Amino acid sequence: MAALGPGLRTASPILLAALGGIFTQRAGVFNIALEGYMLVGAFVSVVVGAATGSVWLGVAAAIVACTVLALLMGFVVLSLRGDAVVVGIAVNLLAAGLTAFLLQEITNGGAFLRTTASLPNLDLPFLAGIPLLGDLFASQGILVWVALALVPVIAWILARTSLGLRMRAVGEHPEAAVAAGVNVLRTQYIAFGLCGALCALAGAQLALGLLSLFSINMTAGRGIIAFAAVIFGAAAPRWVALAAIVFGVADAVANRMQAVGLPVQFVLMVPYVLTIAVLLIAAVPWRRVMRRPAHGTAVASA
């Protein structure tokens, strides 16, 4: 239980990015550029936050920058018909290169930029009063709450709104969506935009909520873990959220183990191994596998 509080904290950037990834995944695009969006979000939030002295302006600027970046990637993938995985790899490299380049310009060759500003914590007394779970919810960063609140909101958007319905139709059966008069491109662009905005929050939470600095390539694979969570949860918000939190807790556990000198590598593998395992389990044609022995005994008895 004690690891869950910090676990939720380390999970929150992954959770936010994964929630963004749900939109593009549902709209039928493999988006591994969550990593790049997050990095840009972290950079812009720190630079603008440090320059203006306001974390909220930093977060707002990050949302604008990441939405624009995601829409640009959407343009290349959707309108210019670039391969999403290829363009995703390129966007991740672009984000890493550009943020590092600009950071070194700003700091005259430094490797990080500190900021005194950080996102405030928020105590929700009615939650902190719950026995056992109280510790978990005690004084979490404000974006942690936003992330948790977004899980049901996104589930509702996907299940109950016409935008969500269109998005699922576009992802699952584009031809049918076109036949039903859905503007496929527009729906996919909206998915990219929402994904970018949520990854901006993820980057801001990482940079302003947890560390109060930006350093070169600071996301360090968290975007890929978020992508793994999207695959793990088959883009269903509650399962994606569960996966993101489990992966985040694994990260927190690894940090603690490292502090006492235990091998952390097998804990670091957990998100990737679990995702592959879930993918394989989902891919097994269980119905056929289960039916076969029954069929065999029927033949034997006859």
Next chain:
Amino acid sequence: MPEARSLPLRNIGAAIRGPSIAILLGFLAAAVLVLLIGKDPIEAADALWRGAFGTPNNIAGTLALATPLIFSALAFAVAFRGSMFNAGVEGQLIIGAFLSAFVGFSFDGLPALVHLPLMLAAGALGGALWALLPAIWRVGLGANEIVTTLMMNFIAIALTDYLVLYPFRLPGQSGSAIRTESINPSADLPSLWPPYNVTIALPLAILCVITAWYVLRRFVVGYEVRMVGSAPRFAKAGGIPPGRHMVGVMMVSGALAGLGGAAQVGGVFNAFVSPFATGLGFNGVLVALLVGNAPLGIPFAAVFIGALQSGAIGMELTTSISRYLVAALTATIIIFVSARQFGGRRLPWSTVARGRSPQPRAKATDPADGTGS
């Protein structure tokens, strides 16, 4: 497909035009960026050129950086031609590197003529085995290989990191880069150009490129692989077993990636170091995409990317423009290239469709995509 035409010169012209335009646009974007920060782009380009080719030392550095990229790019291209998107070149390279280093330092007293091929073979074997799992999962269960190969990268990184830190740790080291014990001199790749790091891995890489090109173009198996990649339904109707070719092509791809890792171990580090391949695999993907996965173009593209990377260090030293500019430049070029390749004229590549509607769940339950059998 371009190579099916009979006019080679026209093909070469068409093959060069696209990437050239993308490279030009990429450099223009980078020049604008340099102007924006108030520095001289001409001076930067000059420093970049001198950093890459200015002195024999720099030329050797460029070639040394290009060598592993040839292997990893060829690995990606071969898989791609056989309809497999191998996003796991990085991990296969790392596993190959570790296994080759293990063979390199475990065997004592072997003659170089035996030890060297053994070490390279170990690298190829490691890469091939690491690629085999996702291939089997794809063919047997329909599990999307883009996701599984991508995930396998990080498992490979963590696994080798563990091996270097614990079972194979050399006592008395600390710091961020940890290495195993050094490989025996008999497993050292001989340098072609002493004292530089340009080893026989470079001609070996080019030999692999020519072999891959020739097999894809002239052999029955190459034809079948290309058909599985470009016209899966036609291939199936013609009795070509897609599953077997997919597994085969992934193993060849992994073996090439593993050879790249072995070349790094035998030619550059003389040990396995962790972290090992920071981006070698992904940069290889970019190299392959730059020339549209055509094997014969890969050495040129690899030298180009190698020159950018080695030039960037020189540029940073002389003009104080951050070397990371080159990463952004490379990414921009790839974005332009991918827009060109998949826009306008539609090349019959299977991943055009796959990139646009990849539904792992739909895939898993749909045996009609030709991989179930």
